[in-house]
Amino acid sequence: MIALLLAVPALTGCWDRLEIEDRAVVLGISVDTVPSAGERSEQEITHLSGSYPAPGGTRVRVGVQIALPGRIPLGPGEGGGGGQGPSAKTVWVVDAVGETLDDALMNLQQQISGRLFYGHLRVIVVSEALARQGLENMNDYFRRNSEIRRMAWMMVSSGPALDLMKASPELERVPTLYLMSTMDSAVRMGKFPVNYVGMFWSQSSKRGQEGFLPYVEVKKEQNVEIKGLAYFKNDRMVGFTKPFEIAAYMVVKGLNPAGYRAFVRLGDPERTVMVYATSRRSKIRVSIRNGVPHFHVDIFTELNLEEKVSNELTVNRSEILREIGRQNEKSISIAAEQLIEKTKKNNSDIFGFGEYVRAKVPGYWRKHVRTKENWQKIYPTIQVDLHVHSSIRRIGMKAK
Amino acid sequence: MPPDRKLEAYRHTDLNGSLEDAVRVVNGLLGDNDDFVMRRFHVFGRYPAAMFYYANMVDQASLNTDVLKSLMYAPPRFREEDLNEERLKEVILLDALYFSEVKLESTLATLVEGVLRGQAVVAVEGLDEAFVINTRSIEKRGIDTPATEQVIRGPREGFIEPLGTNLSLLRYRLQSCDLRIKSMEIGRRTQSKVAIVYLEGVAHPDLVQEVQRRLSKIDIEAVLDSGYLEQYIEDNHYSPFPQVQYTERPDKVVANILEGRVALLVDGSPLALVVPTVFNQFYQTVEDYTERFLLMSAIRLARLVALVFSLVFPSLYVSIISFNPELIPTEFAVAVAGGRAGVPFPAIVEVLVMEVSMEVLREATIRLPQQVGGALSIVGVLVVGQAAVAAGFASPITVVIIALTTIGSFATPAYNAALALRLLRFPLVIMAGIFGLYGVMIGLILIANHLLTLKSFGVPYLSPLVPGNYEGMKDLIARAPLWWMKKRFPQIFPVEQDRVGDQTVDQAKEPTNNVLDPLKFKEDRKER
């Protein structure tokens, strides 16, 4: 009986078996907008033109970076085939145009022999133009697809996203992995908060918070630089920050590991030092004053002294360290306030202050806010009080 | 009529005192054999007698000196009346015959059976009973290291074929009055002697009874090896898992008997059977108990891992590669894809073909003589594997997986269990090839369910895991120190529970006595 049952499926064939070498392992995807007067590369793959109305709107150009089997050698590489230098191609970039994301991917699949496999998708790059238009379509497609992992990185590029797919810097063998390592190292070095696409989605869904993504740019040597945070309102990008403001963000949220370096000036330009944050802590308290949410943010940072500009300043007393600390506090407060103002202008609460209101003063939330739109309206009116405490703990190996 | 029927015809015929009749009957039955000897002689110089025996089955020297000589020559101390006919039987048996094992028998069939078993039968004119003298002596090999179960630390004796020697090996290890050996003869033609060995007062009497009952029901022609018995007494004949353990080591048998199990030995087979058996016996070895517990626990764990490996590794490989490559890290996935790029077959076909070839290779190495066999296995694996990869027939990773699996299956001490797992691998691979990881799980659930229903003489196969039992668990994965395992394995309901005396347990906990402490001696030296 059992044998019979088991034999039946075998007779009809195994449905889902797809050998690993038959899959086109997609490592990275880039999505750009295409001006409507652009290429006539619309093939009638998902619809017949004229019979079914296409969604209209902008078209997208999707590029994928597919790993070439065997070209990414593990270790020293096998006997004969590992003799290729770093300039050998390890990936293959193809692109296609379509009405929506899925449409474009379908068009793409038409050109590729293996079945596109997203199980190892690590990086999704979106162009700024598309981000400003709205990411609803993209978010929806990626959420529905079961192969996508939530630990992939999504980023906004200042230029065409396809360029990032094509960038092949010297340091890494696989460009997508390079992008991924850039982000991961940034996180590890404390230069960027952990923000996988899953977290981005979580943050965007929250009623009292908006999402943000890394904002990157391709530089001359084909390497990629993190230029700041791109902050969103709902699914649209509304602005981006400067790199230093990322530090401000991380400081307000108290995110570790910390790694930002900053200048601190004690009076003259000669008496400038460079400090380096080692850890941060923050405590946010919310209260309602005059019908408006009021936040009291306590920030604690610990720093090390890293560099002195000149010998004008002698660092040999704890007094001096405290002074440096105080100056640092000022500069952090200024930076953080600036960032908050900036986000207020675009109604984008990337800090999640709204979540604090929702969580800690649910009564107020129920009466006045309730929805995401309301919070976006209320956000510019909130008051934030910053109290920064910085202490310089160590000064490296030099005694003064 | 077939011979044993012929013998049966004489089952109720007795000697009638006439020597010639007896000779006629015995010669009629056995005389056709060239190794059968009938020796006529005179007892005490007077009475005609005949001795029947198989020349190659008796100890000739003892036969000559102790039997023939003592019968033919009447020592001077015998008076005339002792040599009279009425007292002849008694005198021969009690005074003259210098032999230890002598019986008196009158039934003809029994006498012939005695000859068949290598005994010498002496029939004397005028006596209605003949003497059956146990002169059986068969060439046997010396006691050697057990070939299939080798240990580093433990006795090097293994069973050999004759039952008597095996029983002696057991007896000297268990010099207890409670050790019982009961024997029966099974097999119509072979009449093989089967011994049931157990410890009275420890083994549950119902268990012994059941074993005897099952054995007595066996009515087959031949019992050539203990394996034949195993197949008749086991609970579930269709299960791939063995419910009876076999071993070549007397110390293992003794250990099991002490637990309350029953051992079966068959004359002519060097493998003893032990019942009842549960699953966790299959990855335990003698060394686990002779070496220290911390280390052996780790090694036992390794063995368990190897066991599981040998079952699931290939199917996991197939399911991950063909169905779920997202489980492995990205760089590795792409590298594997590269390794497989040239191979024409899907992963499952490749794995199946390699597996089958490995099985064939294994069978081949068993048949070959020692010198060639050893080399072939190593060479076979390496060279053939490498050649297959170079030919583009298999990918390197597949070869590695298969090799690890095979090595894992060698690590299982019990050959029959290893066999079961080896064979179960194949359906699992097929399931993996159809359904991926889901198929592997379904297969594993089926196997686990089967194990859970299996019983050996009533003991659930997966004891002490299921049903849970604390005492038994101490020996399950890790081996607890000897002084912790105070009670016997309760699953087989031994009559007597304790193993370790309380004093020993306390002793283990006391601080050690530093006899040769250097500080002590320093003062002594100073005083001198």
Added chain:
Amino acid sequence: MTSTRQITTMQAAAVLISTIIGVGVLPLPLFAVHTAESGAPLVTFISMLIALVGTILLALLGMRFPDQTIIEYSGSIIGKWPARIGSAMIIAFFAVLTSLTAREFGEVVITAVLQRTPVEVTVIVMLSLAAISSRKDIATFGYIHFFYFPLLLGPVLLIATLSLKNADALNLLPIWGNGNIGIKATIDGILTIASLFQSSFVLTIVIPAMRRPRKALKAAVWGVLISGGLYIIIVIANVSVFGAEETKNLLWPTLELAKATSLPANVLERLDAAFLAVWVTAVFTTLFSTYALTTRELANLFRLRDHGALCFFLLPFVFFLAMLPQNILNMYEVIRNVGQVGLCITIGYPALLLAVAVLRGKRGDRP
């Protein structure tokens, strides 16, 4: 030699736990956040209490008649024909529950892992597995559950602990949610979650086979508490990592949680396929229980000696029922409705029986 009383107290609790923890684990957080957003853990807790009440009723009833199953003693309590109707309802309900569980499981597997396998195949394989295993006797029933139950606890706890590093306590506040839906919908949600516990009805066939029926209450309470605790842990892990809003977007939040988790040092990256594989055993134990319940009680009802043949006979019916829902959302609607109807049956009917039994002074353990 073997008595029919083989199941120990621990095994009984294990039966309960592995039966309750099944396919419902996956969409549970979705139901919970739809009901109360960040109050999801609290709502789960309340549902657990409801389920606890129901199970205690069952245990008390069973302890009163320690040698009989509910089919048998319901007859002596409320009369033969009303009992027959009640029993038929129970059996029908559990047959439907089995089919829905199998179908839900098949849908998850097909959507998340094996995209091109037809759902019929996954369902029939699972149902056949349950049917084959149901033929065995009750002692084996206990063993099987006892054996698998650590395998269920392990991965769930593992995923929960590993995901904690991404957790944000803010997502769990306020504890009772932001009150965005009305009272009726809240009660609706609580009942739906409570219906995930109702396969604890399997207790009715376990008690007659327990070695010490007096301990049934303890086993029942522990069983529901542990499985309820596990549910709550899952909900907490889900909501704290994703936030209530995002969880509403996910059809199977627990699965997504497994996807977002990785073992330290990135040994295995996406754990969801591995998690699904182990969770197959959880679904198997659930299906096994409900299927065994259905066949045994059916055999009881018709006073058949052996339920083995019924196991195969029922298979086509259950399979047919499993294929009825047209699409996945339809299936969830059906599950919700059936679940609520089921609560009446699994809690209401035993309550009725117990009340009548107490009033009429009927007992099965004293002459």
